Amino acid sequence: MRRVSFESLKDFCQQAYVKAGVPENEAEIIADLLVRADLRGIETHGVTRLPIYIQRLQKGYVRPVCQMTVLKEKGPAVFLQAHGSMGHIVAYRAMERAVAKAEEYGIGWVSVKDSGHFGVAGLFPMMALKKDYIGYIVSNSAPMMAPWGGRERIVGNNPLAYAFPTDHYPPLVLDFSCSVVSSGKLILCRKKGEKIPLGWAFDKDGLPTEDPYEGYEGGGSLAPIGEHKGYGMVIAHEILTAVLTGGKLTRNIKSLYEEDKSGIQGTCHSFMALDPDCFLGREEFKKNMDLYIKSIKESPKAKGTQEILVPGEPEHRTELRFLKEGIPLSPNTEKELATLCRSLEIALPPIY
């Protein structure tokens, strides 16, 4: 497998975005976020998506130059309109504002409408870590699930993510969507001819299924974590984003892979930054985080378990390893990037 350095892969992505009409400085921010996904081992949301992002820019489905308007601002609360700009840069700018508000008020809350797909949710709350703040993001998404008791795929798996600063441990980063598994996992099982366990998905009649095709591509829906509990979370996340801003509800959002001439994919997000200095104190909080993490990690392990992990730990380890060894590109991704290179007249990043 071809391995490339973080920096060279980032430069490459930046060049691709610039070729597609994105300003240099915005292209750098987006490229950094995109490659950071691969660096942390979340390759489903990394450079494998570069071709579709570039294609959408070329087709005019997304705004190449970020435009964001302040619709309302009251103390620590900000309401932004993103006019169909790229999700990555929108979320980056919105989180910057939440952090700036927390600096002034102890807390900042920013809600955005008319944004788009932003990749890995957890990277945005992680921006708050530079100031030792707590970061939070919630978003709606494209349709993935049915309401509990329903059968039409009209709600999203609406992710949330938190980042918490620490003292010596790696930052604790929690990032997940509200379905038991991703649609990608069902597609993979279908390709391998494997059954799926009951509890992963429902068929198009809204009934539990063991068939991965029926559970997603055949018109079914992903199951929420904790049954009605995850369904409730999805509803709450939709309200905190699309309903609160008057933006597009999940049912009206098209996936990255669908034609969309509206120019506004329309995902909505909310962001929060919270300064621990308003409570225990910034340094004391980080020390307390370490004590808490230690108490969890050093507690007795289940039979057969080697190590207890906390959220964000696996990704942090991957990051350290890939910084040293280079980021591996799967043969398929490499092939797709090579095709993109030819059309944009840029060069693939050198082998690490």
Add this chain to the structure above:
Amino acid sequence: MRRVSFESLKDFCQQAYVKAGVPENEAEIIADLLVRADLRGIETHGVTRLPIYIQRLQKGYVRPVCQMTVLKEKGPAVFLQAHGSMGHIVAYRAMERAVAKAEEYGIGWVSVKDSGHFGVAGLFPMMALKKDYIGYIVSNSAPMMAPWGGRERIVGNNPLAYAFPTDHYPPLVLDFSCSVVSSGKLILCRKKGEKIPLGWAFDKDGLPTEDPYEGYEGGGSLAPIGEHKGYGMVIAHEILTAVLTGGKLTRNIKSLYEEDKSGIQGTCHSFMALDPDCFLGREEFKKNMDLYIKSIKESPKAKGTQEILVPGEPEHRTELRFLKEGIPLSPNTEKELATLCRSLEIALPPIY
């Protein structure tokens, strides 16, 4: 089954608290919250707990007169110390502050340490509905679960709750803890001699079990919703409460039914209130909530499902019914309350 009116049951609880040394006005607030649990059909957290609450007051395990100190205050963020006061009144006062802050700043965030068991989480965010604000609460709890990959019961099922105002529909209230089922459900299965499904609990070695006794009373632990996802939520909720305030971690919190001479049960909570006027607008938001709820409820139903519900809808219906028909007291609860009556020299509420 004996049925009693909301008002008479509330008066009765208020009298009991006053007899145990709680000031009249605080006793009224606590009684209202306690009976509202029964009114909404959440009888596990209602008057069935009155005897243990009174016993703890009599034993000096909890502070009868609420004492709360502001440790820090910065703009919309408030840090409170509750000195072992009763959870119900602490959470009520803290949510009042969050709402007052949202009035001034658009958002309010209040974190509290050294509180105690507060009953039904969802009742506190519902206080924000009077102003058409969004309400949120998160709390740690007594130990219920093991870390993911662990076997020691040191983390809580740490509930969260949201309340969202609506126009014509009943308010949307989401209130849940992060375990698949409650410990009460396992105890019930054990009493009935029933097996439990895999996925509900782990035994004391941290391995999946179908035995309800092994899964809880025998030293096991409740399973988190969505496996590692629910585990992550529990961690985040602990950080947003105990770690942020320097209060008691779940592992150091004793349940209501354990002896505790420290005088501080020590649960920690955080509260948020958010004013939709900072975003879409208060009236527009409520109308948008109705449209969203309608779109969910009127979507096609799964085969065999009669109706699609949204969070808080079943509890709202129970409330309307019990206001009309009276609140039913189970024979067991009635017996326990009768015993309490004799010792406090007060009368049971009259039959409705």
